[in-house]
Amino acid sequence: MEVTRLTKKRIAEYLLQGKRFDGRTAQEFRDITITLGASNMAEGSATVKLGKTEVIAGVKMNVGTPYPNEEESGTMSVGMELLPLSSNRYEAGPPKFDATEIGRLIDRGLRDSGMIDFKKLCIKVGEKVWMINIDIYSINDDGNLLDAAGIAAIAALRSAKMPKYDETTGRVQFGEWTDNALPLDLSVMPINVTFHKIGDKFLVDPSAIEEDSSDSRMAIGLSEYQGKVMINSIQKSESAEMSINEVEQVLDMAEEAFKNLKIKVEKALKEKK
Amino acid sequence: MSYIKRFDGRKFNEARKMTAEVGVIPNADGSAKFSFGDTIAIAAVYGPKTLHPQHMQNPQTGILRCTYDMLSFSVSERKKPGINRRSQEIGKIIEWALSPTLDLEEFPNTVVDVHVMIIQANASTRCAGINAASMALAQAGVPMKDLVSSISIGKLDKQLVVDVSKEEEDYKEGEGATDMAMSFLSNSDTLVALQLDGKIQPNTLKEAIKLGKEATKEIHALQVKALKDFMEKKQ
Numbered sequence: 001m002e003v004t005r006l007t008k009k010r011i012a013e014y015l016l017q018g019k020r021f022d023g024r025t026a027q028e029f030r031d032i033t034i035t036l037g038a039s040n041m042a043e044g045s046a047t048v049k050l051g052k053t054e055v056i057a058g059v060k061m062n063v064g065t066p067y068p069n070e071e072e073s074g075t076m077s078v079g080m081e082l083l084p085l086s087s088n089r090y091e092a093g094p095p096k097f098d099a100t101e102i103g104r105l106i107d108r109g110l111r112d113s114g115m116i117d118f119k120k121l122c123i124k125v126g127e128k129v130w131m132i133n134i135d136i137y138s139i140n141d142d143g144n145l146l147d148a149a150g151i152a153a154i155a156a157l158r159s160a161k162m163p164k165y166d167e168t169t170g171r172v173q174f175g176e177w178t179d180n181a182l183p184l185d186l187s188v189m190p191i192n193v194t195f196h197k198i199g200d201k202f203l204v205d206p207s208a209i210e211e212d213s214s215d216s217r218m219a220i221g222l223s224e225y226q227g228k229v230m231i232n233s234i235q236k237s238e239s240a241e242m243s244i245n246e247v248e249q250v251l252d253m254a255e256e257a258f259k260n261l262k263i264k265v266e267k268a269l270k271e272k273k
Numbered sequence: 274m275s276y277i278k279r280f281d282g283r284k285f286n287e288a289r290k291m292t293a294e295v296g297v298i299p300n301a302d303g304s305a306k307f308s309f310g311d312t313i314a315i316a317a318v319y320g321p322k323t324l325h326p327q328h329m330q331n332p333q334t335g336i337l338r339c340t341y342d343m344l345s346f347s348v349s350e351r352k353k354p355g356i357n358r359r360s361q362e363i364g365k366i367i368e369w370a371l372s373p374t375l376d377l378e379e380f381p382n383t384v385v386d387v388h389v390m391i392i393q394a395n396a397s398t399r400c401a402g403i404n405a406a407s408m409a410l411a412q413a414g415v416p417m418k419d420l421v422s423s424i425s426i427g428k429l430d431k432q433l434v435v436d437v438s439k440e441e442e443d444y445k446e447g448e449g450a451t452d453m454a455m456s457f458l459s460n461s462d463t464l465v466a467l468q469l470d471g472k473i474q475p476n477t478l479k480e481a482i483k484l485g486k487e488a489t490k491e492i493h494a495l496q497v498k499a500l501k502d503f504m505e506k507k508q
Contacts, residue, residue, distance in 0.1 A: 038344075038393070039346050039347050039393040040393060041346060041347055041348050042347075045346055052300075054298075056344065056392070058344060060345060060350075062351065079345075079354055081355075083390065084340065084386065084388050085298065085301070085315070085316075085317040085388035085389075085390050086298065087300050088300070088322070092356065095355075133345070133351055135344070135351075135354055137390075140300050140301075141300060142299070174349040174350045
């Protein structure tokens with residue numbers, strides 16, 4: 001959506017003084033709340049609010065055939081739906097690039113962090129494996145859907161229970177669950193932090209109006225591996241270029257932002273309703 | 274064996290526990306949530322706004338446009354995201370249920386978009402959707418003659434019941450299950466939408482409609498309360 005040049009100029013001026021319209025600092029996230037169990041029909045589901053931004057993520061499991069090159073591994077697919085209900089900027093119809101990109105970025109962050117043990121999702125090598133479907137929906141878009149959607153996906157996965165599976169028929173008994181959680185490494189928490197460049201400054205967790213003013217964007221998926229912060233995915237997007245120096249700045253800030261956000265998410269997961 | 278006791282122990286004329294809340298989506302001009310037991314619907318209203326493409330514009334009045342869909346994980350077996358034939362039809366049903374109450378002549382060439390999303394499904398999703406959408410339109414301040422209240426009436430074998438659950442929808446014994454989704458203008462004896470699947474004698478259907486009209490009184494009261502609560506909170 002278009003933002004007026006005047007508004008954009010004002011946002012950039014504020015940032016030069018280290019200020020934002022809503023009183024946050026450039027590196028500060030809005031408050032996060034996580035509510036589990038949006039739908040009792042899902043294997044796991046969660047509603048995440050990041051300020052006024054709201055998303056719902058849900059996990060459904062099914063059984064299918066593995067990929068020929070990964071015969072011992074289960075599969076995962078992540079989909080993002082930008083609902084017309086969540087903002088007047090979205091229209092009904094097939095998913096547009098923005099939605100596809102969010103799904104793919106979250107997919108990559110989850111996959112490469114090693115949070116999910118795909119080998120444990122194998123039922124019969126080369127024939128039957130569990131398939132994880134994660135669908136994420138925007139309910140109210142006030143910016144930074146990507147980071148919110150990533151957190152919702154983790155919360156939904158962590159709350160999910162494996163459905164019952166009938167080995168004789170080879171079918172999933174939908175609507176009936178075991179007590180088993182998904183094979184997850186709970187010490188790994190893949191989190192996405194998206195940086196936006198407005199003028200010469202960078203900020204995290206943009207509101208819708210800040211997002212609309214962004215010249216350039218760098219989405220970074222991070223997690224911890226053997227006690228060290230690792231980058232699992234990066235996507236630099238929008239047309240404006242960044243100097244190598246700026247990229248280095250962002251990488252330094254990313255590690256810091258990840259640590260801060262991880263504490264917030266862990267706290268929210270503990271306080272989950 | 275006829276249906277003499279409801280699966281969940283409700284009285285025959287008793288709806289599941291209902292909740293209603295207004296203003297759940299800050300971006301929207303109007304929004305609401307409505308639930309019948311485990312069935313949860315949310316609705317958002319955007320408009321009146323200029324209608325594109327231009328050839329669809331009506332210079333004499335604004336038009337209403339409704340969509341309906343379910344979260345992929347709102348049902349036990351994953352529903353592929355996006356509108357399918359069923360959701361397309363229900364979107365139209367919602368549009369037909371709400372149009373009679375709207376007066377959009379003051380807004381020529383515009384559209385009022387209503388989006389209904391089912392978060393969790395256990396039968397009667399379209400009725401929950403219509404109830405939420407009606408409140409959302411009211412919050413948006415779109416000129417309305419009346420609120421619309423919607424309920425499903427079932428006939429299980431020969432027994433009429435209010436607010437059909439999924440378990441009841443799948444009832445197979447005797448004459449089986451007949452499902453009637455009906456919507457009324459709340460303050461008059463006016464039916465704005467009716468759908469029926471099953472088998473029922475005309476006289477029994479007349480009874481069912483009376484039962485439905487009676488049952489929507491409670492829904493209407495809840496809708497009004499939710500709207501008032503929202504207005505008070507806003508002040």
